[in-house]
Amino acid sequence: MIKFETNASFAKTMDNDDPLASYRDQFYIPKTTEGKDCIYFCGNSLGLQPKATEEAVLQELKDWRELGVEGHFNAKNPWLPYHEFLTAQYAEIVGAKPSEVVAMNTLTVNVHLMMVSFYRPTNERFKIIIEKGAFPSDQYAVKTQIKYHGFDPDAALIELAPRDGEDILRTEDIVQQIENEGDSVALIMIGGVNYYTGQFYNLEEITKAGHKKGCVVGFDLAHAAGNIPLSLHDWDVDFACWCSYKYLNSGPGSVAGCFVHQRHGNDFDLPRFAGWWGHDKETRFKMGPEFKAIPGAEGWQLSNPPILSLAAVKASLDIFAKVSINPLREKSVKLTAYFEFLLDSLNNDAFKIMTPRDPEERGCQLSIVVHKDGKQVFEALEKEGVICDWREPDCIRVAPVPLYNSFTDIYNFVQIFAAQISASDQMKEAV
Numbered sequence: 001m002i003k004f005e006t007n008a009s010f011a012k013t014m015d016n017d018d019p020l021a022s023y024r025d026q027f028y029i030p031k032t033t034e035g036k037d038c039i040y041f042c043g044n045s046l047g048l049q050p051k052a053t054e055e056a057v058l059q060e061l062k063d064w065r066e067l068g069v070e071g072h073f074n075a076k077n078p079w080l081p082y083h084e085f086l087t088a089q090y091a092e093i094v095g096a097k098p099s100e101v102v103a104m105n106t107l108t109v110n111v112h113l114m115m116v117s118f119y120r121p122t123n124e125r126f127k128i129i130i131e132k133g134a135f136p137s138d139q140y141a142v143k144t145q146i147k148y149h150g151f152d153p154d155a156a157l158i159e160l161a162p163r164d165g166e167d168i169l170r171t172e173d174i175v176q177q178i179e180n181e182g183d184s185v186a187l188i189m190i191g192g193v194n195y196y197t198g199q200f201y202n203l204e205e206i207t208k209a210g211h212k213k214g215c216v217v218g219f220d221l222a223h224a225a226g227n228i229p230l231s232l233h234d235w236d237v238d239f240a241c242w243c244s245y246k247y248l249n250s251g252p253g254s255v256a257g258c259f260v261h262q263r264h265g266n267d268f269d270l271p272r273f274a275g276w277w278g279h280d281k282e283t284r285f286k287m288g289p290e291f292k293a294i295p296g297a298e299g300w301q302l303s304n305p306p307i308l309s310l311a312a313v314k315a316s317l318d319i320f321a322k323v324s325i326n327p328l329r330e331k332s333v334k335l336t337a338y339f340e341f342l343l344d345s346l347n348n349d350a351f352k353i354m355t356p357r358d359p360e361e362r363g364c365q366l367s368i369v370v371h372k373d374g375k376q377v378f379e380a381l382e383k384e385g386v387i388c389d390w391r392e393p394d395c396i397r398v399a400p401v402p403l404y405n406s407f408t409d410i411y412n413f414v415q416i417f418a419a420q421i422s423a424s425d426q427m428k429e430a431v
């Protein structure tokens, strides 16, 4: 374990010793109006643009301009199989076999498609377990799926809540609740990392507990993919979905990803909504009337995908392929521990860290609860060139991302934050 220090030169030393420090240069860092680098801690919401992205997208525009429809076969990266260029890297990032992943659609669309196949309620077993305070899109998706099947969300939705006075869920409580209610549960679908608290759930334990009770278990990995190494195949997870624009830096609204365990990927009796891009590649262009699914996750594709967006995903995943997820995680654990250390050393009870203290139970994000006037503190941070985000009622989410954030970023953030916190303290005393 490194012994952290509170001085500025320590942050410099850490950056100098950081083997991944040079990756920052592969990204555009937003600037303040004075032209200084912002402290960008919002990679959990929208990852920064890799410098390689522009050329990758321009390549597709050029091939389209010069080749027209022939680009499907003759583009530098032919469009027909373009999504396949992303498969190996997506598989690596979520810990899957290549046949278990596919780049397609966007996140909430994939959540619905997965529920079409994997939420199969019966009168005895119709409930869905999610975490309380799940990302709204996930809540809307599960509630409307429940209604779509003719059930009442009030009766069918079980929300896992922390104990009174606690911010985060205990794994033992999750497992216990699955144990207690599992017989009536059709599907467990929670976020891998909670977007608000930053808690990383024990996906393996939850999957095990769910399967023991005969439930299907899927995860929304929006805040986990590219943040924490995952082993979806080995954990025996049934399905998972993630977006590519948060930690995966592929641009706003870019094409998402989907995992279907191989045990289901070759089950052609599963109900699914089909489209021609999920049809057997050999016979797709025979344009026949009968759908024959591609084995594996690819069989869930609907449309031919947006190539301009896939180009951005590819440019970003090429960076992940070079760094690989384990060294990234190693740096990430250090960055966040250092961040936590500096915040703790302020020794100020005007705020607290809501995110779990155990590095195993979190990714890079820390959620800071500011007990009073948090919104003002947040706005003051913005004025100083910090980009992070504010969540009602009192939470500032801060995500130092190992690909492009530095120890110095964290040091500078904490200086600014400390000044604002003590300024608001003094204001209180003055009143």
Ligand SMILES: *Cc1c(COP(=O)(O)O)cnc(C)c1O
Binding pocket: 106, 107, 108, 109, 135, 137, 138, 191, 195, 220, 222, 223, 243
């Ligand atoms: C970011 C996020 C979403 C966003 O959904 P889109 O379909 O990509 O707009 C959904 N769920 C979770 C858990 C998220 O973190």
